Amino acid sequence: MTADTHAALVALVRDEGRRVMATLVRTTGSWELAEDAVQDAALRALETWSRDGIPAEPRAWLTLTARRRALDVLRREAARTGKQQEAVTLMDQRGTAEDLPGSVVRDDLLRLIFTCCHPALSPQTQVALALRTLAGLSTAETARALLVPEQVMAKRLTRAKQKIRDAAIPYRVPPDAELPARLRGVGATVYLMFNEGWAPGAGDTVVRPDLLDEAVRLARLLHELMPDEPTATGLLALLLLLDARRASRAGPDGSPLLLREQDRALWDRALVDEGMALLGDGLRRTPERPDPYVVQAAIAACHVLAPHPQATDWRAICSWYDVLLTVQDVPAVRLARAVALAERDGPAAGLAALEHVRGLERTAALHAARAELLLQCGHGPAAVAAYDRALALPASGPQAKHLQGRRAAAQAASQ
Amino acid sequence: MTLYAAIIYSTDVDWSAREQAGEMAEYAAFSTTAAAVLRGGAALYPTATATTVRVTGGKGGEVLSTDGPYAETKEVLTGFFLLECADLDAALALAAQIPAAWNGAVEVRPVIPMGQPS
Secondary structure, three states: OOHHHHHHHHHHHHHHHHHHHHHHHHHHOOHHHHHHHHHHHHHHHHHHHHHHOOOOOHHHHHHHHHHHHHHHHHHHHHHHHOOHHHHHHHHHHOOOHHHOOHHHHHHHHHHHHHHHOOOOOOHHHHHHHHHHHOOOOOHHHHHHHOOOOHHHHHHHHHHHHHHHHHOOOOOOOOOHHHHHHHHHHHHHHHHHHHHHHHOOOOOOOOOOHHHHHHHHHHHHHHHHHOOOOHHHHHHHHHHHHHHOOHHHOEOOOOOEOOHHHOOHHHOOHHHHHHHHHHHHHHHHHOOOOOOHHHHHHHHHHHHHHOOOHHHOOHHHHHHHHHHHHHHOOOHHHHHHHHHHHHHHHOHHHHHHHHOOOOOOOOOHHHHHHHHHHHHHOOOHHHHHHHHHHHHOOOOOHHHHHHHHHHHHHHHHHOO | OEEEEEEEEEEOOOOOOHHHHHHHHHHHHHHHHOOOOEEEEEEOOOHHHOEEEEEEOOOOOEEEEEEOOOOOOOEEEEEEEEEEEOOHHHHHHHHOOOOHHHHOEEEEEEOOOOOOOO
């Protein structure tokens, strides 16, 4: 087996395993048991499939193996407590192999998102649990994505799973009336999952296609579930308009490219069209109060509609950021607005706006943006210093390489 | 089904006082609403009646009793209900109808099943 086919096999097992996990949580009623059983089944799949080939129905294979494993564990536990019959009936009642059609898996995944985003869990925990379970990130990766020490993350995840079990947080999509109230957490989770795929906080790739695919798929599910909710429409529009640019984000050598350096011929026109149609719908549905995702989708649209970088309508982008600030005044939006302002009014105006951005001192993005504008203003040494600060903060491999390249350019310019 | 304790925190009140009749009626209404899942509960006398006991030095140590409740806060434990519900959502929906939830807070926690015949 070549390294490539092995990597494909690992990806398949991980991808299918995530879906099987959603089903197992429902059929066993226990998060921990489901996780253990699916992990065990995934290990067996890797062993067996690399030897005998991939079965015709990988998901069915994994589900069945994970179910057997869960049943074994339940029987063993039950034997100790004398509740054998109870345990076995529980599993039998909760469905068998007919759980496999795509629609059931789809519903299970939705249930799992809503369980992760239950308001009885704190917002940080909701996102952590969703990244860990739905996006298949490891505990270490989840910890990095949310800037928390790994041990803290591990404890937080364990507590969350215990709370779900002990407090009997329901594993279901809430009734229609409760959906809008839950949408905020679910939307934020899907958005963060996409973000982590779009600009990974660590690792060796410019984008993580598995996360992007999963986030887009979940956004589609949400929109299907709540077609009249501007948040669901706007989120899907935003993700599609960004994802349309996926193929152009990295150069042939795997290094990240700035928007203005990207080959626009690589953009996925079908996704752009779909995203634009959704954006129109989202804008029509939010006349009084703008929805943050709809506004961000409008900004993404300004970028994909420009045939070349010089044609970008920075005035429109700046006004959309001003609109966004009225509903979402957070440091990340202020940073993005400062960068847009620099394009519209020049680097000095951008630098002045950056002075008012607070709370991002520990992110590479802020220092990198400052460095870039300092360089454009001709302050080479200050730019080098700002790149040094950016480089001292966590970043993915390609991102760090890019920053080093820019630092060298700044160094050369200041001599 | 899970047993939930809906623990009521509100301003300290004397439920035995006559002027509480109006709010008592609200609680009676809640008890009717929740009758099917209500497994118990009690209102407590005000914190002025509380005595806190602590044993220093562990088991068998010296018994220290203090006048008053454990902590002095605006909202104190004034009572609780035991609700048997299918899941947390059901328990939270009921807890939101407890009068104290309107001007105080109601904490919902699952009860550990102990000593029940299996």
